[in-house]
Amino acid sequence: MNAAAPDWLIGAWRRRSITWPDGARDTTTLVYWFQAGTVFADIRLPVGTAKARAEGFAGFITMNGDICTWHREIDINPPDLPDVGKLSRMTPAFILEEGVFQPYVEEWERMDDGAAGRLVLRRERALLVQVGRHVLRATVTAVDYWLAASPCVEHSTDASRVGTPVHFSCHGGAIVENGAHCWQVTETTVAHPLGLLTGETA
Numbered sequence: 001m002n003a004a005a006p007d008w009l010i011g012a013w014r015r016r017s018i019t020w021p022d023g024a025r026d027t028t029t030l031v032y033w034f035q036a037g038t039v040f041a042d043i044r045l046p047v048g049t050a051k052a053r054a055e056g057f058a059g060f061i062t063m064n065g066d067i068c069t070w071h072r073e074i075d076i077n078p079p080d081l082p083d084v085g086k087l088s089r090m091t092p093a094f095i096l097e098e099g100v101f102q103p104y105v106e107e108w109e110r111m112d113d114g115a116a117g118r119l120v121l122r123r124e125r126a127l128l129v130q131v132g133r134h135v136l137r138a139t140v141t142a143v144d145y146w147l148a149a150s151p152c153v154e155h156s157t158d159a160s161r162v163g164t165p166v167h168f169s170c171h172g173g174a175i176v177e178n179g180a181h182c183w184q185v186t187e188t189t190v191a192h193p194l195g196l197l198t199g200e201t202a
Contacts, residue, residue: 005035005061008089009068011114012131016107030155032145033108034129034136035061037187039120040070041129041136043143045155053077056143056157058127058136067100074127074138076157117196120187121175128183130197137166149199170194 015031028047034040041058059073070083084100097106112132121128126139133148142158144166151166169176175183175194190196 004038005040005063008092009087009095010035010037010118010131011110012112012134013095013108014111016109018104018106021103032134032136032155034131034134036114036118036120036129036131039127039129039187041127041138041143042070043136043145043155043157045157054157056138058129058138058143068097074125074140076140076142114189117190118188119185119190119193119196121183121193122186123181123183126181126183133199135197147199148197151198168194168197 013033013035015029015033017025017027018029019025030045030047031043033042038060039058040061042056044055046054055077057070057072057075059071062069062071066087068085068087072078072083081101085097085106086100088096088098090096093110095108097108098104112134114131116132117130119128119130126137128135128137130148135146135148137144142156142161144153144161145155146153146166151168153161153164153166156162167178169179171182175185175197177183185193
């Protein structure tokens with residue numbers, strides 16, 4: 001059993017599609033999955049009549065061969081079954097995920113391999129995962145997405161948060177969000193995490 005993600009899995013991934021056994025296929029739901037060393041975050045926003053519901057979750061993974069289990073520390077809409085999938089690496093930028101407890105096939109395309117830097121922040125009941133310039137922040141009430149160079153919420157499971165600004169500063173070794181929330185750096189591949197988070201070194 002390996003708790004760390006293999007190098008080929010680390011990155012910012014966007015789902016191309018999901019297909020169910022009855023042949024139904026969804027290509028419109030907006031789905032991002034960001035995978036750091038062990039920590040991940042995920043946001044899923046249905047569009048129109050897509051066969052999906054708004055979801056957002058984050059936590060850590062464990063792997064047993066090609067079987068990945070997503071352990072959800074934060075989940076705004078918990079599933080009925082464990083989140084376990086078989087991952088098949090098709091190309092460096094494309095993987096297939098097949099459900100173990102639920103019959104589905106997901107196609108994932110890597111948007112960013114995190115070579116410019118990765119960052120994981122934690123605070124009470126919250127996680128922030130950044131891969132390259134892409135950022136996902138998960139709390140018990142919502143999951144938000146934005147780009148580091150444009151620190152304003154672009155997508156959220158809570159529509160009222162879209163468009164809200166996000167400002168980070170450094171204080172006493174911690175990263176402070178909007179002057180109130182204090183985050184601790186738990187994983188980083190860069191010397192200056194604040195610069196990565198604000199887009200200054202991404």
